[in-house]
Amino acid sequence: MNAVSLPRRRVRSGFTLIELVVVIVILAILAAVIVPRFFGRTEDAKVSNAITTVKTLDSAIDMYNADTSSFPPNLEALINNPQVKGWNGPYLKNQTNVPLDPWGHTYVYKHPGDGNRDYDIASAGPDDKNAPIQSWNLTGSK
Numbered sequence: 273m274n275a276v277s278l279p280r281r282r283v284r285s286g287f288t289l290i291e292l293v294v295v296i297v298i299l300a301i302l303a304a305v306i307v308p309r310f311f312g313r314t315e316d317a318k319v320s321n322a323i324t325t326v327k328t329l330d331s332a333i334d335m336y337n338a339d340t341s342s343f344p345p346n347l348e349a350l351i352n353n354p355q356v357k358g359w360n361g362p363y364l365k366n367q368t369n370v371p372l373d374p375w376g377h378t379y380v381y382k383h384p385g386d387g388n389r390d391y392d393i394a395s396a397g398p399d400d401k402n403a404p405i406q407s408w409n410l411t412g413s414k
Contacts, residue, residue, distance in 0.1 A: 315398075318374035322395040322405045325371055329379060329393050330407050332363035343383045343391055373397075373405075 332350045337343055340358040344350055347370040350363040364370070373379055373395040385392035385408070393407040 318398070319405065321374045322397075325373065326379070326393050326395060326405055326407050328364070329381075333391060333393075335363050336361065337390075344381075345383070347379060347381045 329347065329350070333344060336350060336359070339360045340356045342356065345354060348354075349356070349359075350361060351367055351370065353359045353361065370379065375396075375398045377396045380394045380396060381391065382393075383391040387408075389408055391407075395405040397404040
């Protein structure tokens with residue numbers, strides 16, 4: 273028996289340039305659609321965090337006032353005793369410092385507040401100028 277010699281096929285290894293370009297284009301389209309959604313969610317999460325912290329500070333100030341019959345001179349007084357009679361803190365548990373807002377700025381505390389409010393608490397927001405999160409504009413706050 274004579275063996276018939278068949279031509280050998282070249283084994284293909286790797287990808288062609290067109291296949292690589294198609295994959296890169298698909299990945300770029302997915303990134304253009306998905307990435308902005310994540311950035312929007314990040315900012316929403318920061319706003320929610322700031323609102324929660326303002327409400328927590330609001331409650332801590334109310335507890336301070338209930339114990340001392342006065343409002344704190346600053347937010348630090350919620351953690352460290354300012355030598356006020358009746359102080360029963362710390363009013364911010366597990367904190368050694370007053371928390372910063374999610375953008376790294378200090379919360380603004382003002383006593384007395386504007387417009388006949390006892391006090392105001394606000395976050396300066398991402399630009400440290402406008403105060404988009406204000407205790408007096410939150411539902412359930414003073």
